[in-house]
Amino acid sequence: MYSIGVDLGGTKILTGLVDHVGVIYNTVERSTKAEDGPEAVIERIARSIEEVTETVSINEICGIGIGAPGPLDSLTGVVLSPPNLPGWDNIPLRQRIEERFGIPTFLENDANVAALAEHRFGAGRGVDDMVYITVSTGIGAGLILGGRLYGGAGGFAGEIGHIVVDANGRPCVCGNRGCLEAVASGTAIGRKAEQVFNRPVSAKEVAAMAATGNPEARAIFDEAIHYLGMGLVSIVNLFNPSKIVIGGGVSRIGDAMFHPLSRKVKERAFPAPAAMVDIVPAQLGPNSGLLGGAALPLTQQAGSKKAESVLKGEFV
Known part of the structure; x- marks a missing residue:
């Protein structure tokens, strides 16, 4: 079948x-x-x-x-x-x-189906409570709670990219200010880098430059990871998932992204749920x-x- x-x-x-x-x-x-x-x-x-x-x-x-x-x-x-x-x-x-x-x-x-895929066939297999986050042009998420896709009362749950992490921050495409997407997406990283370097720069290039010690790139990358990490802290405290699975183009940066995110969660989330969660890359x-x-x-x-x-x- x-x-x-x-x-x-x-x-x-x-x-x-x-x-x-x-x-x-x-x-x-x-x-x-x-x-x-x-x-x-x-x-x-x-x-x-x-x-x-x-x-x-x-x-x-x-x-x-x-x-x-x-x-x-x-x-x-x-x-x-x-x-x-x-x-x-x-x-x-x-x-x-x-x-x-x-x-x-x-x-x-699309974020919900990616969450469902990772839960059933990928990095989230075997857990009942996980959050899938895609970090790419924007930031989206899908929630698996109690082994089922959770959509909320009207099917609109999971807009994690529009959690406000900086009340006076940059304008977001949604009309708000300081949303996670506005400060930590691939688009946000590239836009900030373009202002600094006066040329088009991808998030992956910013990460590579940061790894080689470029101080401007390091500051841009660290800021984005800080805000993304604070978004994950809220998710861990709110949902107590077993796994946070991160996909999307920015996730391909690898350990330079996942290690500081895990550290931020361990430092800032409640100790018990922070100890229970694994933050891992998507597999599919x-x-x-x-x-x-x-x-x-x-x-x-x-x-x-x-x-x-x-x-x-x-x-x-």
């Missing part, structure tokens, strides 16, 4: 056929071409699903899961108006795909969206005997 995962991004659509243990059998990658509008993109998603399922029967598929940029309403399956999908204003994506294929379909934001890389999408039918199809059988491993 299989499920289908769709990772819808602003530049590409990655679709795959996945079994219950996370083995990917067929994949199709297409350009999103978001400028063509919702109808054209939905058709590309549908064609991708048709391609990855050419070798299996429809009866072997328990569901379709789609990870997409927010904001979206996962309860109704409607994409609201994401900045990198122009024209997607209240688009009922779940309904459109479900009607096309007659297969139960689920929709979640570019497949996290696809695998998280595929995991959605397996974990959210309440009451479905087929999905529960897959979860128990009765179908292979």
